[in-house]
Amino acid sequence: xxxxxxxxxxxxxxxxxxxxxxxRQEVEDHLWEAAGDGxxxxxxxxxxxxGDPQLIARQLAAAAVSGRARRTGVALVLALAGVFLxxxxxxxxxxxxxxxxxxxTRTLGDAxxxxxxxxxxxxxxxxxxxxxxxxxxxxxFFVLCAVTTGAILTSVACDAALTALRLAGWEWSTYFAxxxxxxxxxxxxxxxxxxxxxxxxxxxxRENT
Amino acid sequence: xxxxxxxxxxGHLDMIVLxxxxxxxxxxxxxxxxxxxxxxxxxxxxxxxxxxxxxRLEEAGLLSSRWTTAESGRKxxxxxxxxxxxxALAEQRAVxxxxxxxxxxxxAGRTPA
Numbered sequence: 001x002x003x004x005x006x007x008x009x010x011x012x013x014x015x016x017x018x019x020x021x022x023x024r025q026e027v028e029d030h031l032w033e034a035a036g037d038g039x040x041x042x043x044x045x046x047x048x049x050x051g052d053p054q055l056i057a058r059q060l061a062a063a064a065v066s067g068r069a070r071r072t073g074v075a076l077v078l079a080l081a082g083v084f085l086x087x088x089x090x091x092x093x094x095x096x097x098x099x100x101x102x103x104x105t106r107t108l109g110d111a112x113x114x115x116x117x118x119x120x121x122x123x124x125x126x127x128x129x130x131x132x133x134x135x136x137x138x139x140x141f142f143v144l145c146a147v148t149t150g151a152i153l154t155s156v157a158c159d160a161a162l163t164a165l166r167l168a169g170w171e172w173s174t175y176f177a178x179x180x181x182x183x184x185x186x187x188x189x190x191x192x193x194x195x196x197x198x199x200x201x202x203x204x205x206r207e208n209t
Numbered sequence: 210x211x212x213x214x215x216x217x218x219x220g221h222l223d224m225i226v227l228x229x230x231x232x233x234x235x236x237x238x239x240x241x242x243x244x245x246x247x248x249x250x251x252x253x254x255x256x257x258x259x260x261x262x263x264x265r266l267e268e269a270g271l272l273s274s275r276w277t278t279a280e281s282g283r284k285x286x287x288x289x290x291x292x293x294x295x296x297a298l299a300e301q302r303a304v305x306x307x308x309x310x311x312x313x314x315x316x317a318g319r320t321p322a
Contacts, residue, residue: 022286026237026260029283033238034256051255059261067268 001043002031005053012057015201019064061204065138068201072145073134075196079152080127082189083120086182087159093178094166105165112165116158123151142200149190149197156190159183224305225252226262227271227290227298234289236279237263263288271297 010024027050032038034046050056093099101109126148133141163183167176229235229243240263241256266272271294279285290298 023260025284026286027257029236029279029285030238030256030260032281032283049256051257053257056255056257056261059258060264063261063265063268066265070268 001040001047002028002035002038005031005047005050009053009057012054013061013064015061015204016064016068016199019060023060061201065201065204068199069134069138069141072142072196072200073130075193076127076130076145076148079189079193080123080148083123083152083156083159083186086185086189087120087155090159090163090179090182093182097175099166099175101166102169105168109162109165112158112161116155116162119151119154119158123148123155126151139205142197142205145197145200149193152193153190156186159186222254222258222262223266223271224298224301226259226266227294227301230272230288230290230294231298234287236285236287240288266294270294 006024006028009027010020013020013023031043031046031050034049035042126144130141130144130148133144160183163179167179170176225244225248226240229240229247232243235243237260238256241259244252244259263272263274267274267288271291272288273291274286274288277285277287
């Protein structure tokens with residue numbers, strides 16, 4: 001009786017396998033302790049005292065989704081700040097070393113840089129809108145986070161293209177360390193953000209909107 | 210003693226759970242037992258509703274949890290107040306004292322000192 005009850009509760013949290021597993025263990029532990037010797041009658045009473053599994057699952061899901069939203073929001077802000085800092089560190093390095101752009105690729109570079117700037121501004125606006133939606137509308141919040149992530153990915157892709165254009169034609173040297181390291185940092189920021197966003201409990205959001 | 214209304218308790222559940230953990234780390238079942246013992250069985254909530262509160266408080270950084278193995282061999286999640294949780298409880302205690310003094314005064318028809 002108890003395993004079935006715990007399973008029915010855990011099933012409703014299947015959008016988050018780790019949460020589902022831990023809730024199942026926690027609820028089973030509670031119910032076996034409440035059921036004493038484990039007789040069917042005591043198991044039945046323990047389950048009755050525990051309450052409606054659907055209601056409890058909904059409340060647990062709400063707590064988990066709110067935590068997920070907070071983590072996604074923090075990841076978004078950190079990724080945006082990380083990309084901004086890495087980008088500026090690289091541009092600072094180019095200035096310091098007077099590392100110019102090859103004339104043949106200047107037009108292409110200017111076009112990519114324009115897209116980069118637009119994408120970054122879109123990301124900044126998206127992050128501001130997501131911050132506004134955070135406590136008001138969870139679905140809107142996650143949608144805005146997804147849009148912002150798309151803009152950040154575009155900006156990082158443009159930065160990668162610009163870095164490749166800037167490094168092209170030069171012999172490998174220690175001067176490459178800063179552009180490559182800052183580019184790696186940008187990619188890492190974007191990857192962390194994508195991983196965080198991929199864990200969005202879409203099923204829960206669909207059911208509760 | 211009469212069981213308190215569920216709706217009335219829900220608004221204070223987080224504070225109740227924090228207070229139950231003030232005496233030391235405990236697992237969910239022990240938290241519920243502590244609430245029962247300290248309230249003289251006045252709080253009549255479905256036991257399961259304490260778990261969302263525990264999870265919510267952990268998400269908010271007011272509780273921390275770790276898994277241990279009980280004597281029975283079952284895995285058990287034990288919760289403890291964090292520093293922030295202790296602070297939040299002290300704050301809520303002060304607010305509650307003010308609130309209950311105001312209500313007591315109101316019901317008794319006197320002006321609070």
